[in-house]
Amino acid sequence: MNKRRKTPLEIENIEVNSCTIDLRMKIIHGLPFFQNLSDKEISQINKSFSDTHYNTDDIIYLDGEKAARLCVIASGSVKLVKQNRNGNEILIDILKPGEFFGNLDPFEGSIYQETAVVQTQACIMKIDTGNFRNILNTYPSAALTVLDITLKRLRESQEIVKQLSSYSVESRVAYTLLKLSEKLGEEKDIGLLIQIPLSRNDIAGMTGTTPETASRILSRMQKENIIQTGRKWLAIKNIDLLNKMIDLK
Amino acid sequence: MNKRRKTPLEIENIEVNSCTIDLRMKIIHGLPFFQNLSDKEISQINKSFSDTHYNTDDIIYLDGEKAARLCVIASGSVKLVKQNRNGNEILIDILKPGEFFGNLDPFEGSIYQETAVVQTQACIMKIDTGNFRNILNTYPSAALTVLDITLKRLRESQEIVKQLSSYSVESRVAYTLLKLSEKLGEEKDIGLLIQIPLSRNDIAGMTGTTPETASRILSRMQKENIIQTGRKWLAIKNIDLLNKMIDLK
DNA sequence: CGTATAGTTGATTTGGCTCAACATCGGTGG
DNA sequence: CCACCGATGTTGAGCCAAATCAACTATACG
Numbered sequence: 001m002n003k004r005r006k007t008p009l010e011i012e013n014i015e016v017n018s019c020t021i022d023l024r025m026k027i028i029h030g031l032p033f034f035q036n037l038s039d040k041e042i043s044q045i046n047k048s049f050s051d052t053h054y055n056t057d058d059i060i061y062l063d064g065e066k067a068a069r070l071c072v073i074a075s076g077s078v079k080l081v082k083q084n085r086n087g088n089e090i091l092i093d094i095l096k097p098g099e100f101f102g103n104l105d106p107f108e109g110s111i112y113q114e115t116a117v118v119q120t121q122a123c124i125m126k127i128d129t130g131n132f133r134n135i136l137n138t139y140p141s142a143a144l145t146v147l148d149i150t151l152k153r154l155r156e157s158q159e160i161v162k163q164l165s166s167y168s169v170e171s172r173v174a175y176t177l178l179k180l181s182e183k184l185g186e187e188k189d190i191g192l193l194i195q196i197p198l199s200r201n202d203i204a205g206m207t208g209t210t211p212e213t214a215s216r217i218l219s220r221m222q223k224e225n226i227i228q229t230g231r232k233w234l235a236i237k238n239i240d241l242l243n244k245m246i247d248l249k
Numbered sequence: 250m251n252k253r254r255k256t257p258l259e260i261e262n263i264e265v266n267s268c269t270i271d272l273r274m275k276i277i278h279g280l281p282f283f284q285n286l287s288d289k290e291i292s293q294i295n296k297s298f299s300d301t302h303y304n305t306d307d308i309i310y311l312d313g314e315k316a317a318r319l320c321v322i323a324s325g326s327v328k329l330v331k332q333n334r335n336g337n338e339i340l341i342d343i344l345k346p347g348e349f350f351g352n353l354d355p356f357e358g359s360i361y362q363e364t365a366v367v368q369t370q371a372c373i374m375k376i377d378t379g380n381f382r383n384i385l386n387t388y389p390s391a392a393l394t395v396l397d398i399t400l401k402r403l404r405e406s407q408e409i410v411k412q413l414s415s416y417s418v419e420s421r422v423a424y425t426l427l428k429l430s431e432k433l434g435e436e437k438d439i440g441l442l443i444q445i446p447l448s449r450n451d452i453a454g455m456t457g458t459t460p461e462t463a464s465r466i467l468s469r470m471q472k473e474n475i476i477q478t479g480r481k482w483l484a485i486k487n488i489d490l491l492n493k494m495i496d497l498k
Numbered sequence: 499c500g501t502a503t504a505g506t507t508g509a510t511t512t513g514g515c516t517c518a519a520c521a522t523c524g525g526t527g528g
Numbered sequence: 529c530c531a532c533c534g535a536t537g538t539t540g541a542g543c544c545a546a547a548t549c550a551a552c553t554a555t556a557c558g
Binding site for chain 3: 199200201211212215216218219230231232
């Protein structure tokens, strides 16, 4: 075997100053809750956003801090994590450009519920709670869309609760891989490649288990030709089998 | 020992036709999202609500059904449950008069995420999704309050996820008892009595364990004089110790 | 290339589930 | 009013999935 890169992940070339005005407008317009607004309105809203460039592993905010802003990814990717008391981290989500996180709550006084860490260097747009509330008050349909999205997140969280309270780790891993592939998967020669550096530790954090157990399960899946995996990457070769694993056993 | 009732729970006397117009108005006005509205507005909103009387163990709606209504308890109490695949039930919440459940989502097309079962006979007020959406569109502050409440529920759900993925059953039971006592506890001679019929099975469902394990843990807590418990009732004698148990071990 | 980081695999331990037998409560009907 | 019986709760024994601890290997990056 030769010594070339073995990871099939594509290395992203990110321009450092990627937050052009055009990109900002495009991102804001793409937000589900601002989709119905006119260019003029978007351009008005744009003024309430600031943007900041971050490098890999920078922390955008910490779990427990006073939550004062809603953040939107203009470029790059962000991980949302929580610490559990074993010192392991719970990986809540991985976000791509156009997605938002931080404080959605229109009222003051809430605190961030997780830590946001930059995964690949990113440009993050931010709007503070007061301005966001004003916008939601001005455009009721935006408020309803935010509500809709929050309810969707609530449902996802409740699904995880259900799984944690009765599904095997194997089922949970299968479920998580499917969710990830829906969101981040890209068809490649190897299979459906999950286009983010995904470690055993990350998978453990998303499924409520340990890296060792995650590794054992992924090894087994690889042996059965359901997935193909290496250091920080993973591709799905047989979606149907994976789907069956969720409810099997 | 004599043959008197051993349960310290108070038996409720419920009038069957308890949904008077006064009660309806009071309940609607008490809803957090309608709190700032005038009597005239409330009275207008009242017209969109219907009410129905239910008996114990009646099902208001089933998990998976098309979700068309928001429900509010005028009197009585309601349990929200989900089924996990071991056939055990997950108890999501127990609701009292003034609390609401069902579909908050202003858009059509969602389905109920749980089953709502009447725990003690109840009068339930209902408003359908379309009317509710109109109200939220008319009163943006109401929409923001609904959003705020949904975010609170999301946080609670995420806290459960965190606990399930790293806390012992004992910690989870302690946490659950504290939450229940905050919501439903009443000071009595015996201690802080949780005023609902609460079985081992219910506690198991709220903590993601089995009735047997729940029973063992409660027995231990009783031996240590932290709680006092019997058939379908439970009182907390030492809140501080219970609090410590959450993070201990 | 060398080394730190990530991943694998095995051995051992254990918390909590399962199955099972028994005890107790409290509502019901004789 | 009391005896009975179904529902609820308790307790024990054995088992198993997954955690923990530990030694080792492979990978990618400088």
